[in-house]
Amino acid sequence: MAASNLLIYLDGKIVPESEAKISVLDHGLLYGDGVFEGIRIYNGRVFRLTEHLVRIYESAKSICMTIPMSFEELEQATLQTVAANGLREGYIRLVITRGGGPLGLNPYQCPKASVIIIATSITLYAADKYTNGLTMVTCATRRPSPAALSPQVKSLNYLNNVMAKIEAIQGGGEEGVMLNEQGYVAECTGDNLFIIKNGEVFTPPISSGALDGITRRAAMDLLKEMGIPVHEVMMTRHDIFVAEECFLTGTAAEVIAAVVLDRRSIGNGKPGPITTKLVEKFKALANSTGTAVTY
Ligand code: PXG
Numbered sequence: 001m002a003a004s005n006l007l008i009y010l011d012g013k014i015v016p017e018s019e020a021k022i023s024v025l026d027h028g029l030l031y032g033d034g035v036f037e038g039i040r041i042y043n044g045r046v047f048r049l050t051e052h053l054v055r056i057y058e059s060a061k062s063i064c065m066t067i068p069m070s071f072e073e074l075e076q077a078t079l080q081t082v083a084a085n086g087l088r089e090g091y092i093r094l095v096i097t098r099g100g101g102p103l104g105l106n107p108y109q110c111p112k113a114s115v116i117i118i119a120t121s122i123t124l125y126a127a128d129k130y131t132n133g134l135t136m137v138t139c140a141t142r143r144p145s146p147a148a149l150s151p152q153v154k155s156l157n158y159l160n161n162v163m164a165k166i167e168a169i170q171g172g173g174e175e176g177v178m179l180n181e182q183g184y185v186a187e188c189t190g191d192n193l194f195i196i197k198n199g200e201v202f203t204p205p206i207s208s209g210a211l212d213g214i215t216r217r218a219a220m221d222l223l224k225e226m227g228i229p230v231h232e233v234m235m236t237r238h239d240i241f242v243a244e245e246c247f248l249t250g251t252a253a254e255v256i257a258a259v260v261l262d263r264r265s266i267g268n269g270k271p272g273p274i275t276t277k278l279v280e281k282f283k284a285l286a287n288s289t290g291t292a293v294t295y
Contacts, residue, residue, distance in 0.1 A: 009081040009117035020116070027110050028097025032157030034113070035059035038251045039092040041082055041119070045290030046092070047251075049075065051214045056094055059153045060113075067096050068113055075291075081117040082293045091122040091252065097156065124190070124252045125174055130279075133259030133271045134248065136188070137171035138237055139164035143178045143186040143209035151186070151209045165189045175248065177237070177261060180209040184234045191250035192216040193258070195235065195243035195266075196274050202239070205232040215249040215282075222281045228274065237261065245272030247279075255282045 008020035028034035037056045040047045053071055060067050067074065078092060094117055101110030125134060141163040143151055161178070168176030168189065177193065180186045186209035187193050193210075194203045201223050204210045223230050240246055244267045246258040255278055257271030271279075 006118065006120055007081070007084045009077050009115070011114055014081060014084050022097065022114055022116070023100040025100045025103070026097050026114065027099065027101055027107060028095070028114070028156050030103070031098070031105060032155060032159075033063070033065075033107060034095060034097035034156040035063065035065065036096070036154055036156060037092075037094040038122070039078070039094065040251050040254075040286070041087055041090045041092065041293070042286040042290060043288075044088045044295070045292050046079065046082065047286050047290040048214050048218065049078065049291045051217070052094070052251075053078075055154065055212075055214070056096065059155065060096060062150060062153050063155065064107065065096065065098060065113055067115065069115060074115070077115070078117055079291065079293050082119045083295050085119045086295060087119050087121075088293075088295075089121075090119060093118040093120075095156070122252050124250075125256065129174060130254075130256055131271075133257035133269075134175050135173040135260040136175045136177050136246075136258050136262075137168045137173035138262055139167040139176040139178050139189075141167060141176075141178065143180050145181050146209065152206070152212060154211070161189045173260070175258065177240070178209075179237075184208050184236060185240065186210045187213075188248055188250075188258075191248035191253045191256075192219075193240075194219065194247050194249065195240055196245040196247075196272065197239070197243050199228070199244075199274070201228055201230045201274070202233050202235060203230065204235055208234055213249060213251075215251055215254065218282065218285065219247075219249045219255060219278060222278060222285065226274075226277065226281065240266060243267065245275050247271075247275040254286075255279045 192213040
């Protein structure tokens with residue numbers, strides 16, 4: 001692998017990537033036992049940092065994992081890692097693994113969780129997709145049932161979503177629509193989904209199995225400011241097929257139009273006016289708010 005100049009936060013120290021190593025006995029690797037967050041940096045500020053930190057502590061609490069740092073310490077470590085890398089635009093990956101321990105599922109045998117902070121860049125879709133919109137494919141792989149694991153836990157086990165992404169790519173698309181066990185639309189593989197019909201906006205409720213996305217919340221706030229009603233309702237693929245516009249939201253994806261689902265054009269097959277306006281508003285918000293980094 002090519003050497004990088006990345007500086008990584010690992011358990012209290014900021015070290016070069018080549019020195020940022022964790023044990024092969026870490027239960028994050030062995031069992032997907034851990035949690036993560038993806039956060040964006042815009043214009044030297046970390047967007048919605050508090051909301052992301054609240055969510056990672058909630059994910060950890062839900063899986064009985066103690067993050068071995070206070071909220072304020074994790075916040076400072078995140079900001080310091082961004083500053084150490086001199087990043088003014090980019091992406092932060094917080095990863096908390098269960099830590100090393102003997103083989104066997106029992107997490108109580110892992111004395112201490114490990115904290116990893118990576119600050120770098122991420123490109124989910126090619127630049128032209130932000131102009132022309134994404135092609136989506138419905139995936140056979142369903143969102144995990146809440147009876148298996150709460151869809152709100154951003155755990156290190158993202159295999160369902162990886163499988164869905166494979167299906168989307170094999171099906172000739174960039175993004176996959178994931179349904180819940182009942183067949184209602186939940187979200188995409190790493191993004192929340194919205195449609196526009198008769199000038200109003202609709203998105204699956206959290207109870208559909210969608211992640212309570214932080215970009216989703218920001219988009220809903222902006223739409224309300226724009227005077228556009230937003231409804232959280234169960235929807236089927238049919239509702240997407242007959243929508244006027246469709247867009248996706250996510251920290252990595254930002255706000256992006258989706259123009260095809262299962263080879264049917266959505267609306268006229270081009271990013272629509274409400275989506276285009278929302279993309280502008282989101283950029284303005286992201287570039288003017290957030291926790292300032294001290295470089
Ligand atoms: N749904 C799922 C299943 C996600 O994992 C989102 C929606 C969007 O939520 P936010 O809060 O980001 O608006 C996510 C977000 C990565 C990566 O590689 C992370 C996500 C999705 C795709 C890639 O860091 N998580």
